[in-house]
Amino acid sequence: MDPEIPVLSVMDMGVVRDVIHSDEGWKVTITPTYSGCPAMQTIESDILECLNAKLDEPVTVETVLRPAWTTDWMTDEGKARLREYGIAPPEDPTVDKRALMGETDAIACPNCGSKNTQMVSEFGSTACKSLFKCNDCLEPFDYFKCLR
Amino acid sequence: MTQQEAIFEYILRMGDNSLILGHRLSEWCGHGPILEQDIALTNIALDLIGQSRNYLTAAGNVEGKGRSEDDLAFFRIERDFKNVLLVEQPNGDWGVTLARQFLFDHFHYLVLQDLRNSSHEELRDIAEKSIKEVTYHVRYSSDWMKRLGDGTEESHRRVQQGIDDLWRYTGEMFEMDEVDAMLVEAGIAPDLSLLKEKWHENVSAVLKEATIDVPEEQFMQTGGKKGIHTEHLGYLLAEMQHLPRTYPDAKW
Numbered sequence: 001m002d003p004e005i006p007v008l009s010v011m012d013m014g015v016v017r018d019v020i021h022s023d024e025g026w027k028v029t030i031t032p033t034y035s036g037c038p039a040m041q042t043i044e045s046d047i048l049e050c051l052n053a054k055l056d057e058p059v060t061v062e063t064v065l066r067p068a069w070t071t072d073w074m075t076d077e078g079k080a081r082l083r084e085y086g087i088a089p090p091e092d093p094t095v096d097k098r099a100l101m102g103e104t105d106a107i108a109c110p111n112c113g114s115k116n117t118q119m120v121s122e123f124g125s126t127a128c129k130s131l132f133k134c135n136d137c138l139e140p141f142d143y144f145k146c147l148r
Numbered sequence: 149m150t151q152q153e154a155i156f157e158y159i160l161r162m163g164d165n166s167l168i169l170g171h172r173l174s175e176w177c178g179h180g181p182i183l184e185q186d187i188a189l190t191n192i193a194l195d196l197i198g199q200s201r202n203y204l205t206a207a208g209n210v211e212g213k214g215r216s217e218d219d220l221a222f223f224r225i226e227r228d229f230k231n232v233l234l235v236e237q238p239n240g241d242w243g244v245t246l247a248r249q250f251l252f253d254h255f256h257y258l259v260l261q262d263l264r265n266s267s268h269e270e271l272r273d274i275a276e277k278s279i280k281e282v283t284y285h286v287r288y289s290s291d292w293m294k295r296l297g298d299g300t301e302e303s304h305r306r307v308q309q310g311i312d313d314l315w316r317y318t319g320e321m322f323e324m325d326e327v328d329a330m331l332v333e334a335g336i337a338p339d340l341s342l343l344k345e346k347w348h349e350n351v352s353a354v355l356k357e358a359t360i361d362v363p364e365e366q367f368m369q370t371g372g373k374k375g376i377h378t379e380h381l382g383y384l385l386a387e388m389q390h391l392p393r394t395y396p397d398a399k400w
Contacts (some may be wrong), residue, residue, distance in 0.1 A: 030332075036198025036276060065202065068277040100287065121184035122288050123191035131184055147280050 007081040009089040010040055010043055014073025017064065025058035031069045033147070034127045045125045083110045088132065088143040097148035100130065107125065107143055109134035119143075154330045155268060156210045157230060158337055160220075161373055162259075162271075163203030164231035167221060168381070169252060171198035171388050175239055185242075188288065192249070195281040199274065222392040226382050227375040234317035235382045236372070240310065243296055243303065247310030250289040255321045255343070255348050257286050257398045263340030271336065290354045297358025310358055319368025322347070327373075 001007040002015075010016050010030070018029040024070065028047055029073050031039045044061045051059040071090040080088035099106035101124060108115050114136040124131035129142040149157075180186025234252055238342035239245045260282055263275035269348035296307035322344040324332075331337035352362050371377065392398070 020297060032198070032277075034195060036194035036196070036282060038194070067272040068273070068280065069281070120285060120344060121188050122291075123184075123188035124384050125187070127191045127194050134327075145284070 001026060001046075003039045003046070004084065004125055005082070005087065007085045008078050012075050012078030012081070014069065014075075015043065016047075023111050025060065026055060027134070028059065028061045031064050031067075032062060035126075036127060048131065055082060069147070070142065074144075087129070087140060088109050090144045090146040093146050093148055098146075107132060109137060109139065110141055111139045112137040149327065149330070151330060151334060152210060152212075153325045155271075155336065156207055157327045158269065158331055159203050159207040159210060161230040161232075162274075163200045163207055163220070164201065164229050164255075165235050165252075166196040167385065168202035168231045169235040169249075170194075170200060170228070171384060172235065172237075172239055173245075176245065181242055189245070189296070192285055192288070194276075195285070199278045202274045202277070206274065209270070218392070222389045223396075226377050226385060229381060229385070230373050231378065231381075232317070232320050233369055233372040233378055234288070234321065236378060237314060237317065238380055238382060241306055243306030243308075244310035244313070245362075246289055246292040246296065247307055248314055249285070250293050251314060251318055251351065252379075253282065253286040253289045253309075254347055256317075257282050258343045258347055259338060259340070263276070263342070266337065267335040273318060293354050293358040293360065297355070297360040304359065307358075308340060311360055312363055315363040316369050317361060320370045320372060323370060323373070325373065 002010060002013055003074050006010040013033065014034065015030050017026060018027075020027045020029070028051070029041065030047070036039050041064065044063070049058055055099070074090065088107050091099065091107065100119060104108060106115070107117050109117050109132075111114050112134060114134055116135045117132050120131040120133050120140065122130050124142045126142075128145060128147070130145055131140060132143050133140045170193045173189045173196070175225050176186060177191045177193075178186065180189060189395070201217050204220045205209050208215045208217060208220060219318060233250060239248075247348075257279065259278040261274045263271055264279065265277065266272040271306060295306065296303040298304070322340045324339065328337060333338050369378075
C-alpha cells in the first residue's frame with residue numbers, strides 16, 4: 001500500500017510498471033510519482049519484504065524514470081477510494097488548472113460534496129497534493145494534483 | 149575536452165542548480181511566514197532535491213569513476229560545484245526568496261522544454277519528468293510576484309528590492325561556453341543564448357502585471373559554471389556537507 005495514503009495500493013497509483021520473471025528470478029519495475037517522493041524507498045522495501053516472504057526465487061526492484069509517471073495512470077477505483085478517504089482525486093487538466101488558478105466551483109469537497117471550495121495553497125501535506133478548504137462545511141482537504 | 153567530459157559537466161550544472169536551490173529553500177523549513185507557505189517551499193525543495201538526485205546519479209554514471217550521488221553532493225568542494233550564482237544567493241526575506249525562485253523557475257522551465265528533445269537518453273528522461281513539477285513551480289512563484297508586487301507598500305518594496313538585487317545574476321544562466329557549444333552541436337543540450345529573449349519576455353510580462361519595474365540592462369556577474377562562486381557557497385556547503393564529512397563512514 002502507498003505509505004502516505006493507506007487506501008491506495010501501488011498498483012492503483014500506477015507506480016508498479018512491470019513484473020518480469022526470468023531465470024534470475026523476479027524483477028519488479030517501479031517509477032516515482034514525483035522526483036523527490038520520499039515514499040519510494042519505503043515502497044521498494046515493502047515490495048521486497050512482501051515478495052521475499054511469498055516467493056522462493058530472488059526478487060529485485062528496479063526504478064525507472066521513463067515513461068514519466070502521470071496521474072492518468074491512477075485507476076478509477078483508486079480515485080473512488082481517495083475520495084472516500086477524504087482526499088479529492090485528480091481531475092482532468094482543464095479543471096485542475098481552473099482550480100489551482102483560484103477559480104471556485106472546480107473541485108468538489110470529498111466530505112460534503114459541495115463545489116463551493118477554494119485553494120489555500122498549491123502545495124499541501126505532500127508534494128503531490130494541494131491544500132483546499134470547503135466554504136460550505138468549512139473542512140480543509142487535500143487535492144491530489146493532476147500531473148501530466 | 150571529450151564529449152563524455154562535456155556531458156558530465158553539463159549534467160553537474162543541472163544537478164547542482166537543483167541541489168543548491170533545494171538546499172536554500174529547505175533553510176526556510178520551520179521559518180515560513182505561515183504554515184501553508186512553509187510547506188510550499190519545502191515541497192518545491194523536495195522536488196528540486198529529487199531531480200538533483202536523478203542528475204547526480206546520471207553524472208556519476210557518465211563520469212565512470214564510481215562516484216555516487218552522495219559522493220558528488222557531499223564530498224566536492226566549492227570549486228567543483230557548477231551551479232549558477234543566482235541559486236546560491238542567501239534567502240533574505242520572503243520577497244528576495246520568491247524573486248530568486250521566480251527568476252530561476254522561468255529559466256528552468258525553458259531549458260527543460262528543450263532538454264525533452266535531447267539526444268542523450270538519461271537527460272531527456274529526467275527533463276521529461278522534471279518539467280511536470282517545474283510547471284507548478286513557475287506558476288507558484290509567478291503568482292507570488294503578483295501578490296507581493298501588487299500588494300501592500302511594504303510587500304512591493306521588498307520584492308522590488310529582491311528583483312533589483314538579483315538581476316545581476318540572471319545573465320549567467322544564458323551564457324554559452326565550450327561545454328554548451330559542444331553539446332548543442334551533438335543535439336544534446338539547448339542553445340541557451342536563444343532562450344534569453346523568451347525568458348525576458350515571460351518574466352517582464354509577469355513583473356508588469358505585478359507592477360514591479362524590470363531592471364535595466366546591466367553588468368552581469370558570472371563564474372558559477374566554472375566553479376568560481378560568490379562567498380556564500382562556502383558557508384552553504386559547510387552546513388550541507390557537515391554531517392557526512394564529520395562521519396564519512398556513517399550509514400542509515
